[in-house]
Amino acid sequence: MQIRFLYFEGCPNSEPALNLLKEVLNEKGIKGEIELIEIESEEDAYRYKFLGSPSIYINGEDIEKERRNDEPLYGCRVYKTIDGYSGIPSREMILYAINEALIQ
Numbered sequence: 001m002q003i004r005f006l007y008f009e010g011c012p013n014s015e016p017a018l019n020l021l022k023e024v025l026n027e028k029g030i031k032g033e034i035e036l037i038e039i040e041s042e043e044d045a046y047r048y049k050f051l052g053s054p055s056i057y058i059n060g061e062d063i064e065k066e067r068r069n070d071e072p073l074y075g076c077r078v079y080k081t082i083d084g085y086s087g088i089p090s091r092e093m094i095l096y097a098i099n100e101a102l103i104q
Contacts, residue, residue, distance in 0.1 A: 001101055004035045004048075004057040011076065013087035021056055024094045032043040045074035052077025056089060056097070059104070063089055063097035 002027060005021060007014040021034065039050050049062075052073045056063045081090040 001029060001032055001098075002035070002036055002057075002059050003032060006037045006039055006048055006050050006055040006057065007053045008039045008074070014054045014076070017054040017056070017088045020088065020091060021094060023093060024098065028095075028098055030098065039074065042074040045072045048072075048076065054088075056094065058097045059101045061097070061101070063093050065097075065100075 003021075003025070005018055007018075018034070018036075025032075025034075037048060038049065039045055039053065050072050051062055051064070051067055051070055052075050055077060062068050065069065066080070076087065077086050078087060079089045079093065081093065083090070
């Protein structure tokens, strides 16, 4: 399973989101390296199909299924969660994306 964590320096949500991702992977018993990619420019955002900081990609797919076709964005990310809008994805969103990748 390929896991990428994309962010830009100074993003206050990067560390909590990365910690949550690690927790979920550990709970699922998934071992492997998380590739950390720092997005430094709008060009990087387009190159990596970055949807804002922080973003998580599993097997090349953004974890927020509804936004996978959105235009790249070099800025802060807001996730639409069950509890409202958040700068950090929900645990359920990460779990769903992992489970989706496991069945493919």
